[in-house]
Amino acid sequence: MPNLGVIISLSVIFGGLAWLAYRSIKGYEIDRRVIFVFIGIAVSAPLLFPITFEEKATPIVERLFNRIDELPAGSRVLISFDFDPAMAPEVQPMANAISRHCLHKGHKVIFMSLWGTGQSLMTAALANDILPGFPEKKDGRDFVNIGYKAGNEGVLNIIVSDFRKMFPTDVNGVPLDSTEVFDGIESCKDLDLIVALGGGRPGPKEWVLFVGDPGNVPIGVGVAAVVAPQLYPYYPQQIIGILGGIKGAAEYESELIKRHERFADMPTPGLRMMGPQTLAHMVIMFFIIIGNVVFFMTGRKKVI
């Protein structure tokens, strides 16, 4: 049952839009500042008074989820945080959910980044969001953070045949040879799965071109919504699954909660942000309709 705050917010938004529609039919154009105010309300109201929706994983998300779920415990999974704070609101929720999923299933996880800003986001996420839920996991035995390395595609071109040439130590200066996670791992070819998270360059596409294809390593990706359409040509042969934007993150989180009891109370920023995204989409669609109404009206162009 929606609370009073939700009802008031929705009434303000849709009442206001109805009033704007009426004014538009009368022949008035809408000033862009009015649009900004409506988007501001549509995004902030569901954050103040959360609206949650039930999500169901689409096949493209479910495929990656199933792959991680079905890998035997002890499998080596590399998760690359190739994004910056601008992309983080979309990509960080999926990074956290996938990392939790891998650790829960007992996989040996290697965390790395091809973006300088990615390492700081990864450090903060590991310390504050991911590892506190897994006190039993030990650095070096269950996971390793090898950090950031400059060189973009060059780094990938090397680690596809030799990890230690690029990453002789982890982020704390511990030699990789002394970590249990890297036992028997010479290169990316020895990994069971790579999850590339990002959306810029270098990002998931470079992982496919420089590591997935030449090394024959399965790759799953999580990207910002605007980038997802560019990766469809690689699905399903070269990319086993794509998480696109907040919706992809929300679908993954809902699947995680449904299938694993441990995560019933975990934070779900993806699902929480579906409220603002849904309302913002509705407002944008409403404005598109109003814009077309104005367009088809005779040429009165007053501004409200």
Add this chain to the structure above:
Amino acid sequence: MRRFVPLAITFIVGTVLILSVFIPPAQDLNRTFTLYFDIIAVFAFFLGGGNLLRVHINKLRMKKRDWQFSIVTLSGFLIMLAAGLFKIGNPGDIATAVDAEGSMFQTVFNYVLNPLQSTMYSLLAFFVASASYRAFRAKNREATLLLIAAFIILLGRTPFGLMLTGWIPESFSILQVPNLAMWIMNSPNLAGQRAIIIGIGLGVISMSLRLILGVERSYLGDDNA
């Protein structure tokens, strides 16, 4: 000579790297050259930092327009450089990660860069809404198709899509908005993206050949082109 040396380097490196893909014993050359590239790229950091200092110090000295912003740029650069190089406030010894929790580097990142970049990107929502209102008009057949596709994708990315069309029977499930959105992504979008990728690939091959064979010389500078 000034023109011959770079042309020869480009020809030799380009040819060797292409051959290394097709001749297995030469594959290690590819990695060796990549390592050389990474080493050279490290020097670009010094050049980039030096250039940033030179440009902004000059701007300050000459009191050029908006010189005040240069103070912000230089302060940000030098503070982060010092925080990273000397690991100020790092909880462990010098061997710990530069961005260890509690370090000055990570604190500035968390409380300055992170909110600034997020704020800049979030402004996009406002401009997208305003641009959609002005641009998505059914002016002609093509614009109408674009408008319909955008509408379906927008609706398909929200739970409302399923709520509105969930009643459609399973035999016609393709008409449910989320499935329609998937179809747009998997068919028209896929075809367009593949065409673009193949086009770019052919363009890259053609440009690479022009560079290797010395036909394209604009990278040498205006005097040598």
